[in-house]
Amino acid sequence: xxxxxxxxxxxxxxxxxxxxxxxxxxxxxxxxxxxxxxxxxxxxxxxxxxxxxxxxxxxxxxxxxxxxxxxxxxxxxxxxxxxxxxxxxxxxxxxxxxxxxxxxxxxxxxxxxxxxxxxxxxxxxxxxxxxxxxxxxxxxxxxxxxxxxxxxxxxxxxxxxxxxxxxxxxxxxxxxxxxxxxxxxxxxxxxxxxxxxxxxxxxxxxxxxxxxxxxxxxxxxxxxxxxxxxxxxxxxxxxxxxxxxxxxxxxxxxxxxxxxxxxxxxxxxxxxxxxxxxxxxxxxxxxxxxxxxxxxxxxxxxxxxxxxxxxxxxxxxxxxxxxxxxxxxxxxxxxxxxxxxxxxxxxxxxxxxxxxxxxxxxxxxxxxxxxxxxxxxxxxxxxxxxxxxxxxxxxxxxxxxxxxxxxxxxxxxxxxxxxxxxxxxxxxxxxxxxxxxxxxxxxxxxxxxxxxxxxxxxxxxxxxxxxxxxxxxxxxxxxxxxxxxxxxxxxxxxxxxxxxxxxxxxxxxxxxxxxxx
Amino acid sequence: xxxxxxxxxxxxxxxxxxxxxxxxxxxxxxxxxxxxxxxxxxxxxxxxxxxxxxxxxxxxxxxxxxxxxxxxxxxxxxxxxxxxxxxxxxxxxxxxxxxxxxxxxxx
Numbered sequence: 111x112x113x114x115x116x117x118x119x120x121x122x123x124x125x126x127x128x129x130x131x132x133x134x135x136x137x138x139x140x141x142x143x144x145x146x147x148x149x150x151x152x153x154x155x156x157x158x159x160x161x162x163x164x165x166x167x168x169x170x171x172x173x174x175x176x177x178x179x180x181x182x183x184x185x186x187x188x189x190x191x192x193x194x195x196x197x198x199x200x201x202x203x204x205x206x207x208x209x210x211x212x213x214x215x216x217x218x219x220x221x222x223x224x225x226x227x228x229x230x231x232x233x234x235x236x237x238x239x240x241x242x243x244x245x246x247x248x249x250x251x252x253x254x255x256x257x258x259x260x261x262x263x264x265x266x267x268x269x270x271x272x273x274x275x276x277x278x279x280x281x282x283x284x285x286x287x288x289x290x291x292x293x294x295x296x297x298x299x300x301x302x303x304x305x306x307x308x309x310x311x312x313x314x315x316x317x318x319x320x321x322x323x324x325x326x327x328x329x330x331x332x333x334x335x336x337x338x339x340x341x342x343x344x345x346x347x348x349x350x351x352x353x354x355x356x357x358x359x360x361x362x363x364x365x366x367x368x369x370x371x372x373x374x375x376x377x378x379x380x381x382x383x384x385x386x387x388x389x390x391x392x393x394x395x396x397x398x399x400x401x402x403x404x405x406x407x408x409x410x411x412x413x414x415x416x417x418x419x420x421x422x423x424x425x426x427x428x429x430x431x432x433x434x435x436x437x438x439x440x441x442x443x444x445x446x447x448x449x450x451x452x453x454x455x456x457x458x459x460x461x462x463x464x465x466x467x468x469x470x471x472x473x474x475x476x477x478x479x480x481x482x483x484x485x486x487x488x489x490x491x492x493x494x495x496x497x498x499x500x501x502x503x504x505x506x507x508x509x510x511x512x513x514x515x516x517x518x519x520x521x522x523x524x525x526x527x528x529x530x531x532x533x534x535x536x537x538x539x540x541x542x543x544x545x546x547x548x549x550x551x552x553x554x555x556x557x558x559x560x561x562x563x564x565x566x567x568x569x570x571x572x573x574x575x576x577x578x579x580x581x582x583x584x585x586x587x588x589x590x591x592x593x594x595x596x597x598x599x600x601x602x603x604x605x606x607x608x609x610x611x612x613x614x615x616x617x618x619x620x621x622x623x624x625x626x627x
Numbered sequence: 628x629x630x631x632x633x634x635x636x637x638x639x640x641x642x643x644x645x646x647x648x649x650x651x652x653x654x655x656x657x658x659x660x661x662x663x664x665x666x667x668x669x670x671x672x673x674x675x676x677x678x679x680x681x682x683x684x685x686x687x688x689x690x691x692x693x694x695x696x697x698x699x700x701x702x703x704x705x706x707x708x709x710x711x712x713x714x715x716x717x718x719x720x721x722x723x724x725x726x727x728x729x730x731x732x733x734x
Binding site: 502505530538584589596 | 649650651685686696713721
């Protein structure tokens, strides 16, 4: 039985109220009584004592819709431990509020200067809110800068979670209003992406994105030529398990700048998996959704399709650590396979194929997808190549890149030191001589090979043809006075590496160092 | 990174090097040496803390050796294994006077 509590219950009216209650409960055979406190303004200790008296008769008791002042009274007096006391949700209106973000499960609005609310659109919003809170906490503990909601509120017919987000602006907003900050945005966006992808998640804490992608692929398979469909499913299956975090909806509306801090929001799609799945969803955000209608991105992100294309390209370049277009294209194509697969499934499920515009969309993506599947062997990629301007100031960056690639190989400190030394000698050589007096780039590729376990580092520059191996080795038997001061770098490199090979091809100096581990 | 501790007295100098002698740090050491070479007759490089040397570092050591051959003597002490290997590869172990007497026994 539900009994409504209204106004104020204190020693002045508690007796009348008790008589009223007894009358209502007369003849009620059940054990449970629920007090609806949504219209209750105040309750004194006399009122509380009355509730306790009633509880003796009806032990299954709950109080719902309790406002926060009264909840505090219930909490202080220990009532919250004796019975179920449910807080009333604060009601928040989003009328006229600016939409600052949008995710898979809802939209984010700024409700005042310091706070935003994420309004969930699903029927089971409360469990979604709970889920997002949990994964956001997990991410925060693992070192990802994010915001955690502090309150659950009622918004219209749905629920929302409230976050503190002071003076924050999304990267979408920055990109559309301050184009001069484009490069800065790319860099910060890439840094955060790398941070997410380098975060290891304890097993079982987050869903595996590969499982999700596999359901997309299996769905789409039936709409593709048999061979392509099977290859698609196989390629997704073959993506190795990866326990690193992926955000799942990483676009610029979900990255916020709060004062000087870059924050990741909208965490409900957090998962683990290979980065190609993340790149697939990013491709859709910047290109996929807008490829047929370029206005889509403008409406959603606030910047135009051209900016979107540029941002996606530069992000990939920064993320992969290369300006090599072939490499960028190669990885982009893998992301597109995931992206189109998802788009095709989405449209078929939402609109069906009877709808003419849906058929046109699906046809457009299908043609691209089939072509991509044909020319692609697998969906994985590595970050094994970087390109930088060949100046010695970039040596530390190159060294860092190489040593990060070596982490996967079991490399003894001595071999590590020798590799650093060889990298220094070769990179400094290229910086000093390859383009003199002009400037140019050098790319560095690191491959860890098995059988025998070895590291192969390849330096490529487009400078003047120069074979460093053609030079005679220094005569080590000469006394100090007769030794040449320079020219030892290549010699040392040859001695500490297991193989050094030079080739000149297509206008490129290609120097390959091999070190057996 | 290279940290240099030096003591100079009556034409005798000890340079204790710690860290890396590489493309970035070797020119700094070279400049430092230039200011004290005048009148120096006895120079010691204590390399106990040096764990990395590249060809730029070798350059500075060799050019300093050439100068000291003319005006006095130079020795290198406490060379760690990794640096010693580079000295051996490049024949520097024959050119330099190396004194590893103070190094703890590694066997």
